[in-house]
Amino acid sequence: MSGGVDSMVLLDLLQNSIFSLSVAHANFQLRSIESDADEDFVKNKCLQKQIPFYGKRFDILTHAKMNKCSVQMSARTLRYNWFYHLGKNLHCDCIVLGHNLNDEIETFFLNLSRGTGLKGLLGIPKKVGPILRPLLPFTREQIMLYARSRNLHWREDSSNKESKYFRNVIRHRVVPVLFKVFPNFYQNFSHTLYHLNQYYSLSEQAVQISRIQITVMKKIDPFLWEINTEVLKRFHPINGYLFRLFSPYGFKNLPDLKRLLQAQPGKQLFSKSYRLVSGKNRWLLRQKRI
């Protein structure tokens, strides 16, 4: 729980349910006094409502620097790891998060603008492992309406109001324009997202079938596969197949894979844990020994 409107609505809804609750609050200490005030706010709410509260402070800047990733990515990693860990220790059945339809739309536009490929356009999953996001079908406006009708209190994240982050540009300057011109925007967007996911599943199956077709045999060595490149070469679109078949093994560079497809026997490609060796009409995919 951040203390924002989504999390307060979620708490209000779950409180009236049959589930027994614990609240976790991650304090990233990025907005100094404000961050601490958020923590106090959530803590006090929990005290009032007699719900167990778990707070944790993270030194996110050090983590980001050490792992050479963005502050946002660090926050994400640290938060989710802690949620999993805490959920396990407390024997929770699930971890419930307050993401809504607007978060999903913003993520879509962010990933579209950053060019992260199709997977980034599939939306935020409703359920992954123990994580549930029951507010995902609702817009921020609907959640706000509920919060007001129930007289809930929440804290505004000051960074939300500034157009400082990319996400906020999309939130304040792109989505409202589209919604104004297309009153069914939210509904239509959900519809598109649903279809994208259906197509993704279908394409996943084409890849599975093709994987069976090209894998000649799994040798006695359980870490060695033989791939029939004569069959592989006939797949169309070859780029789509090469990427989807070999990126799970860490081979994500298409030009490299395409060169290997034309290479003399003996040429090799290496990923972190695998080796791909070209032979006559064959590739050998071998897991590296640890």
Added chain:
Amino acid sequence: MSGGVDSMVLLDLLQNSIFSLSVAHANFQLRSIESDADEDFVKNKCLQKQIPFYGKRFDILTHAKMNKCSVQMSARTLRYNWFYHLGKNLHCDCIVLGHNLNDEIETFFLNLSRGTGLKGLLGIPKKVGPILRPLLPFTREQIMLYARSRNLHWREDSSNKESKYFRNVIRHRVVPVLFKVFPNFYQNFSHTLYHLNQYYSLSEQAVQISRIQITVMKKIDPFLWEINTEVLKRFHPINGYLFRLFSPYGFKNLPDLKRLLQAQPGKQLFSKSYRLVSGKNRWLLRQKRI
């Protein structure tokens, strides 16, 4: 050729190529004097450059009313039909159109906001039958730059400057915002579109394979197919499969198809040209006799 900057750039490029050209201009008479001035502009350019000019006037409002479709849809249908017809009569090898990357982006956002499904997000094809769109990889800014560097003249469509149409809202209020925040927006967008098309092709193959799996036999009657619904029912995601397998025959209503999957033998669904009859673990798909 509309007389706009895209078409003038296209003409300039093609003029310096080895191809022999004819120019077609559709006058939709929607902006009265302005429409006629566009036609005169293009006609005079062609006279100057000694390129055969073909102009045609369309009564688009009547066509839209009679066919119960939007003015834009009417314009599209009438224009393309005439292009095909003219191209055939003149024995042209191809019909070249001036669409650019911005048109593609705008179409993507329009279709996303309208909820037209994945096909509407796949972009404008570079080549369909005789139609080619060689300017598709270039942005409007790049085309403008070329036009200025070559001292070309063109006509501005006054309706482009107003935020009157949905497309113009996206053109003037959405794309510039995204481009400002994500300087690689165009490149990243193209990248995403490429991936969407790859996924679409892959999913198309999963559907083809499944079609073979469920089609028990093509009976002696060439207009009758038998479908194994026991196998069909096992496909996942069933909605994706049902839609992709049966929409080509005009069955686009998913709830209807799902009901038929559970129905007693003898239940039927009708589309414009096909009939789908449920039997025991079977469907019969029959083309209607004309």
